[in-house]
Amino acid sequence: MNVSVENLGPCKKLLRVEVPVDRVNATFDEMTAAFQKQAQLPGFRPGKAPRHLVVKSFDGRIAEEARKKLFEDSYRTAASEQKLRVIVTIDVEEQSFGRGVPFGYTVTLEHTPDFDLPNYKGLKAQREIATASDADITRALDILREQQVKYNDVQRAAQDGDILVVNYKGTADGKPITDYNATAKGLSEKQNTWVQIAENSFIPGFTAQLIGASAGDKRTVTLTFPNDFVVSEVAGRAGQFEVDILGVKEKVLPQVDDAFAQGFGAANVEALLAGVRRDLQNEIDFRVKKAVRDQLLHALLQQVTVELPESVVSSETRNLVYNIVNENQKRGVPQEVIEGKKDEIFQTASSSARDRVKAAFILNRIAEAEKISVDQRELSQRVVGLAQQNNTTPEKMVKVLQERNAFPEIQQDILTGKVLDFIELNASIEDTVIATPAAV
Numbered sequence: 001m002n003v004s005v006e007n008l009g010p011c012k013k014l015l016r017v018e019v020p021v022d023r024v025n026a027t028f029d030e031m032t033a034a035f036q037k038q039a040q041l042p043g044f045r046p047g048k049a050p051r052h053l054v055v056k057s058f059d060g061r062i063a064e065e066a067r068k069k070l071f072e073d074s075y076r077t078a079a080s081e082q083k084l085r086v087i088v089t090i091d092v093e094e095q096s097f098g099r100g101v102p103f104g105y106t107v108t109l110e111h112t113p114d115f116d117l118p119n120y121k122g123l124k125a126q127r128e129i130a131t132a133s134d135a136d137i138t139r140a141l142d143i144l145r146e147q148q149v150k151y152n153d154v155q156r157a158a159q160d161g162d163i164l165v166v167n168y169k170g171t172a173d174g175k176p177i178t179d180y181n182a183t184a185k186g187l188s189e190k191q192n193t194w195v196q197i198a199e200n201s202f203i204p205g206f207t208a209q210l211i212g213a214s215a216g217d218k219r220t221v222t223l224t225f226p227n228d229f230v231v232s233e234v235a236g237r238a239g240q241f242e243v244d245i246l247g248v249k250e251k252v253l254p255q256v257d258d259a260f261a262q263g264f265g266a267a268n269v270e271a272l273l274a275g276v277r278r279d280l281q282n283e284i285d286f287r288v289k290k291a292v293r294d295q296l297l298h299a300l301l302q303q304v305t306v307e308l309p310e311s312v313v314s315s316e317t318r319n320l321v322y323n324i325v326n327e328n329q330k331r332g333v334p335q336e337v338i339e340g341k342k343d344e345i346f347q348t349a350s351s352s353a354r355d356r357v358k359a360a361f362i363l364n365r366i367a368e369a370e371k372i373s374v375d376q377r378e379l380s381q382r383v384v385g386l387a388q389q390n391n392t393t394p395e396k397m398v399k400v401l402q403e404r405n406a407f408p409e410i411q412q413d414i415l416t417g418k419v420l421d422f423i424e425l426n427a428s429i430e431d432t433v434i435a436t437p438a439a440v
Contacts, residue, residue, distance in 0.1 A: 003078045010307030011110050013084065018095075019074050019103040024066075028099050031066045063098075070103050085112040088311050110309040113361060118303030120366050121426040125295040127288060129433045132280035140276050141256055144264060151249040157212045160197050163249040164210055167191050170241040172225065172234040180233035183336065187231060192246065203229075203239070210243065217245040230337055293420050296427055300362050301355060312357050313350075320349035320356075360412075363419045370422060374414045382410055 001023070006014040032051065035058045041049040055062065071092075079086050087110045095104035151163050158164055169189045170177050177188040197207040205223040213219055221241040229235040254260050261272035324345050328338050338345070367373070380394075387397035401407055 001074060001077065003081060005082050005084075008108065009310075011087075011113050011309035012090075013109055013111065015075075015078060015082070015084070015107040015109060017074050017078050017105055017107070019070055021100060021102055024070060024097075024101065024103050025099060027066045027070050028062065031062045031069070034065075035062055067097055067103075070097075071105070074103070075107065084109070087111055087309055090311070110311050113306045113308060115304055115306040115361075115365075117365055117369060118300055118362070120300060120362075120423055123296050123299045123423065123427045125292045125299075125427055125429045127292050127429050127431050129431050130284050130288060132277050132284060136280050137273060137276055140280055141273075142253075144276075145253040145256070145260075148254045148260070148263065150252045150254075152252055154248050154250045155215070156248065157214050158197060158210055158245075158248045160211060161251055163194050163196050163251060164207075164213065164245060165192060165194055165247040165249065166210075167244040167246065168193075168221075168241050170239060172237040172239050174240075177231070177234055181231050181336075183334075184231045184234075194249075196251075206241065210245070213245045213248075215245055215247045219243045219245065230334060232340065292424060292427075292429060296420070296423050297359055300423075301358055304358065304362055306358065306361070308354060308357050308361075313353050316353035316357050317346070317350045320353055321345055324349060360416070363416055366423070367415055367419050370419075372415065372418050372422060374411050374418070378414055379407070379411060382414060 001020065002016075002018040004016045006016070008014055032055060036049065036051060036054045037047045039049045039054045039058065040046045041053055041057060044050075044053075049057075078084075089107060089109050091108040093106045095106065097103050097105075154162075167190065170187060172180060177184050195202050195207055195210075197211060199208075201207045203223060204226055206221055209221045209223075210219055221239075221243055223239050223241075225231075225234045225237050225239050227235050256269060256272075258268045261267070261269045264272060266272035266275055325338055329335075383397050383401065384394050386401075387394045390397065392400075401410065
């Protein structure tokens with residue numbers, strides 16, 4: 001078999017293959033014999049039809065099966081001989097094919113980059129050991145209390161922290177805000193809406209001017225829209241809002257007692273506090289571990305200079321762009337704001353994608369060198385865990401994952417974790433105890 005390789009660019013090659021005539025003819029004979037065993041032709045028992053009649057009746061299908069087998073076998077052999085780790089086959093162009101002629105074709109492909117493995121043992125990292133503080137516990141309890149907050153109507157003037165029920169109409173430089181942006185109807189006018197008197201609530205400077213207002217009052221609020229305001233068309237302009245106060249509500253948080261604890265499935269306050277402390281410590285430990293691994297990965301990336309396959313980088317970039325946009329949408333960022341930052345989002349995703357792809361290639365090579373792999377038991381455990389998270393059975397979870405073709409990604413995720421465990425186990429890590437951990 002004649003094979004040659006031409007470089008087309010970073011991790012991109014043109015593979016030329018020519019399968020000799022004798023191999024082509026042998027494959028045609030093999031496929032013809034296979035068809036002959038199964039053929040059912042009038043006047044002959046199954047598998048007993050003469051060869052020439054089988055060829056006449058099934059010539060097209062025989063040729064297609066011969067082409068498929070010749071291509072798969074020769075492509076695999078050629079890639080192995082040339083030590084090509086093919087990632088994606090971009091294009092196949094047939095040059096010649098048929099009985100009595102060589103099978104010639106070219107393949108445009110991308111392959112994994114070739115690089116020397118960096119020193120991945122003894123990497124240095126700093127690990128900041130932290131524990132959940134009493135202040136962390138208090139903040140976490142406040143979050144739980146917010147989940148059971150009540151808003152009681154009060155017959156008094158509004159104070160800092162209160163909720164006001166209001167109607168308002170707004171202008172910018174004396175004109176309706178919708179004149180600047182037709183989609184900003186909620187900013188231009190709103191009925192029976194709640195606003196909390198708090199710094200930077202709604203529009204910076206808006207709610208502070210409502211302190212002291214009571215139900216039935218009218219207030220005129222004047223302000224300047226921030227330069228980075230979400231509706232960019234009015235940024236920096238003078239704003240004025242006519243506000244009708246419909247009601248005042250006081251925010252009431254529950255007391256932390258046994259009844260409160262039981263609302264979260266704990267027997268009493270002591271059990272709730274122990275659970276909160278445990279959960280916070282788990283979060284802190286996760287962040288500490290991630291920080292260490294980020295340092296180790298950065299050290300690996302710094303040691304390797306390599307060209308990356310563009311198809312893989314492009315695919316990862318698209319995934320990251322989707323994730324960034326989806327996360328912004330969940331946070332309530334308006335679509336027009338996301339659109340306005342699309343170039344920035346793409347640049348961020350592209351840079352991150354290159355690091356992620358590069359890290360994946362390095363970690364996979366380390367897995368090969370250290371004979372680290374994923375077995376069926378580990379895959380089954382991950383499926384059971386996913387089933388529990390999604391409140392379904394492992395059998396149904398397997399079906400969903402198969403439909404999404406998600407098993408290769410899951411297997412890669414498990415492999416990456418095992419390699420990072422290996423690198424961390426063999427790293428030189430200096431522990432530092434910090435007195436005041438970051439708030440959770």
